[in-house]
């Protein structure tokens with residue numbers, strides 16, 4: 001990540017009173033603290049909760065992931081699932097064993113995946129261009145994309161299945177589609193070339209650091225070896241807590257409540273944004289935590305972030321999501337997930353102030 005942006009974001013987080021619209025954080029009030037603390041107590045009593053485990057992860061969790069994928073139409077055996085330290089590590093392992101050197105990414109895409117592809121020397125091409133050939137891999141976020149909060153269009157889905165090439169399919173937010181529809185996973189139609197990635201970070205809590213990867217069968221051994229090289233295994237305690245939690249709570253009912261909760265915040269936030277900034281472009285999020293906002297304002301989004309922090313609000317600058325790290329025209333990812341509705345409305349007023357200050361600064365410089 002751009003070190004200037006990193007510095008500005010840390011400064012904003014450290015500043016009391018700044019309303020943070022960045023980061024993609026789940027709402028802390030949705031963390032099931034009572035259930036997790038009971039699960040924790042049961043986990044530390046278990047033989048495996050505090051002990052080393054296998055690189056591929058706990059059997060119970062692998063079975064849970066495989067069963068949920070089978071329910072959606074993908075035949076996955078529990079032995080084909082690797083428990084990872086979050087979805088991010090699933091993407092990293094997929095990238096390590098991938099044979100392609102070029103990868104298609106959304107024109108606006110999850111920054112930590114872009115950073116990873118960049119660091120591994122993959123050439124990135126935006127998915128809006130001509131469809132790549134079979135040697136081009138693709139990174140996609142079906143269900144709910146980050147930052148746009150949109151599903152994968154049916155036409156693109158069909159094209160990805162038809163054309164061949166490895167797919168890294170990141171379902172980090174898929175269970176948080178507001179309509180609750182979980183599509184047939186791409187894995188079901190492209191089993192031999194899909195690296196399927198999931199996580200409980202967004203749906204439950206990121207602190208457990210538990211995600212998963214289902215690689216193509218021929219890459220399973222290489223993926224487990226890559227996992228072992230990285231960190232030996234996903235955290236034993238996180239896995240044991242999650243298994244105990246799943247045994248004692250209705251996870252699907254919790255997901256349904258979370259979807260309603262985030263939908264309410266999204267609707268109120270987008271309404272306030274549209275009222276304040278009628279010329280800015282944004283789509284209603286179909287799920288997830290954020291809205292992607294595009295403007296015609298030319299300029300430096302880091303300068304805007306710095307001004308906004310002084311006005312008491314922060315956000316994720318658009319350049320983080322663009323594979324060419326372009327700042328202008330200014331765009332922003334604004335997260336509504338972790339901020340209560342009255343504060344979201346206040347944050348919009350502060351953003352208005354920040355844009356006015358940016359315009360004044362531009363006029364003074366001319």
Ligand SMILES: Cc1ncc(COP(=O)(O)O)c(C=O)c1O
Nearest residue numbers: 024086087088110146172199201
């Ligand atoms: C699209 C996407 N994938 C993966 C991740 C990482 O998830 P995890 O915390 O499970 O590593 C994130 C987190 O922001 C994300 O937005």
